[in-house]
Amino acid sequence: MTPTTEPDAAMETYLAAHHDRRVASYMDFLRIPSISALSERAADCRAAAAFVADELRAMGVEHVEISETGGLPMVYGDWLHAEGAPTVIVYGHYDVQPVDPLDLWDSPPFEPVVHAGRMLARGAADDKGQVHMHLRATEALLATRGRLPVNLRFVFEGEEESASPNFERWLIDNRDRLAADVVVISDTGFFEGNLPAITLGLRGVMHGQIDVDGPTVDLHSGSFGGAVDNPINALCGIVAALKGPDGRIRVPGFYDDVVPLDAADRAAFAALPFDEEAYRSSTGVPALVGEVGYTTLERRGARPTLDINGIWGGFQGEGTKTIVPAHAHAKVSCRLVANQDPHRVYEAFRAYVEGIAPPGVRVSVTLLGTGRPSLLPVDHPATQAAARAIERAFGRTPLYAREGGSIMAAADFGAVLDLPVVLFGFTNPDDHAHSPNESMILDNYERGIRAIAYLWDEMARDFGA
Numbered sequence: 339m340t341p342t343t344e345p346d347a348a349m350e351t352y353l354a355a356h357h358d359r360r361v362a363s364y365m366d367f368l369r370i371p372s373i374s375a376l377s378e379r380a381a382d383c384r385a386a387a388a389f390v391a392d393e394l395r396a397m398g399v400e401h402v403e404i405s406e407t408g409g410l411p412m413v414y415g416d417w418l419h420a421e422g423a424p425t426v427i428v429y430g431h432y433d434v435q436p437v438d439p440l441d442l443w444d445s446p447p448f449e450p451v452v453h454a455g456r457m458l459a460r461g462a463a464d465d466k467g468q469v470h471m472h473l474r475a476t477e478a479l480l481a482t483r484g485r486l487p488v489n490l491r492f493v494f495e496g497e498e499e500s501a502s503p504n505f506e507r508w509l510i511d512n513r514d515r516l517a518a519d520v521v522v523i524s525d526t527g528f529f530e531g532n533l534p535a536i537t538l539g540l541r542g543v544m545h546g547q548i549d550v551d552g553p554t555v556d557l558h559s560g561s562f563g564g565a566v567d568n569p570i571n572a573l574c575g576i577v578a579a580l581k582g583p584d585g586r587i588r589v590p591g592f593y594d595d596v597v598p599l600d601a602a603d604r605a606a607f608a609a610l611p612f613d614e615e616a617y618r619s620s621t622g623v624p625a626l627v628g629e630v631g632y633t634t635l636e637r638r639g640a641r642p643t644l645d646i647n648g649i650w651g652g653f654q655g656e657g658t659k660t661i662v663p664a665h666a667h668a669k670v671s672c673r674l675v676a677n678q679d680p681h682r683v684y685e686a687f688r689a690y691v692e693g694i695a696p697p698g699v700r701v702s703v704t705l706l707g708t709g710r711p712s713l714l715p716v717d718h719p720a721t722q723a724a725a726r727a728i729e730r731a732f733g734r735t736p737l738y739a740r741e742g743g744s745i746m747a748a749a750d751f752g753a754v755l756d757l758p759v760v761l762f763g764f765t766n767p768d769d770h771a772h773s774p775n776e777s778m779i780l781d782n783y784e785r786g787i788r789a790i791a792y793l794w795d796e797m798a799r800d801f802g803a
């Protein structure tokens with residue numbers, strides 16, 4: 339289906355008339371220091387939730403509620419009068435990352451300024467800017483049409499930047515009132531060069547720890563070295579056996595559930611205008627390496643990983659100490675892809691590590707955390723509706739990307755509600771999310787508001803309810 343290309347005249351008139359008020363409201367939202375990681379900011383997080391709830395109420399969204407989770411609240415609201423049209427859950431988060439180191443900011447993080455076509459402030463892009471775009475798109479549609487093309491349920495989280503500890507439980511507890519056809523998450527962005535893109539997949543994660551215990555205390559290496567096993571040597575042997583020289587993870591069954599790349603997937607990766615040498619040089623490494631048979635973008639977006647994140651044990655002070663240490667430890671994480679189950683991966687990992695543990699030490703493996711991967715096919719009607727909305731608002735067809743990172747909510751929506759999840763985000767790749775001098779290109783913000791409104795039109799006419 340070809341996209342409508344004309345702008346919505348009534349909406350354009352409304353948005354033009356309300357430009358200054360819109361930018362002022364965006365800045366008011368950004369002034370609230372809603373850092374979920376800091377307990378002393380809890381009241382600010384609740385103020386940000388109240389800001390969103392008040393806006394939803396003012397524009398005519400119904401059943402608006404600050405919904406407690408045990409941690410920071412969710413903001414819920416709905417508008418359900420588009421009979422026969424699909425119902426969409428809209429997700430974003432009103433909390434932000436901490437701001438240190440403060441001295442690297444060009445202007446104070448919670449005093450937003452507009453400079454060179456960008457809004458500069460913590461949360462300008464991730465994710466208050468995108469939450470604000472949804473508010474403005476809904477407001478413009480309700481003001482100019484008196485109705486929405488689809489039914490919307492807004493679900494705005496306050497703990498996304500703190501690993502969403504209460505989100506899955508909240509979804510389970512509220513499952514009955516979250517009936518919908520699709521989830522739209524606006525917490526991602528465009529491809530390098532600020533090229534419009536739709537993120538099809540996100541990786542999941544499995545965090546584990548390996549603990550190796552040898553003698554009860556550090557031993558004299560002259561009296562015991564050579565006669566007892568050394569936990570650090572043993573741990574290094576285990577770590578070395580986790581991956582082969584071909585970059586493949588050697589844990590039996592690790593790849594069993596990985597969705598293989600088909601020709602269309604590989605073509606989509608190949609079509610991305612990716613500067614591999616710039617990517618390499620941005621890291622400072624002498625060469626990019628990874629699993630044989632895959633390109634860098636495929637390795638980063640569509641293949642699972644296993645990385646040692648930290649390793650410690652024994653003597654680390656100045657000079658020398660002749661011991662056989664008592665303990666050694668390693669933190670391990672795996673980035674996972676569709677359809678790997680983090681708990682299944684953990685069980686395979688634990689069984690393998692315990693199986694290769696040498697007899698002279700005790701090896702234990704612990705699970706520290708999980709997150710599921712998510713993937714929506716490019717030919718899914720919701721993906722195609724999103725593509726048409728982006729083409730109409732930004733004047734070019736989007737690229738299809740997969741991100742190496744994770745959004746807990748995306749996986750939770752898929753797992754708990756069994757709904758397709760569209761990642762419909764508009765931030766510029768140089769937005770410095772999580773870093774000093776976070777910014778949002780205001781043209782992305784403005785066109786994104788239109789794209790959101792167009793998406794509801796596209797879903798209403800071509801995404802069966």
Ligand SMILES: [Zn+2]
Pocket residue numbers: 431464465498525
């Ligand atoms: Zn975010």
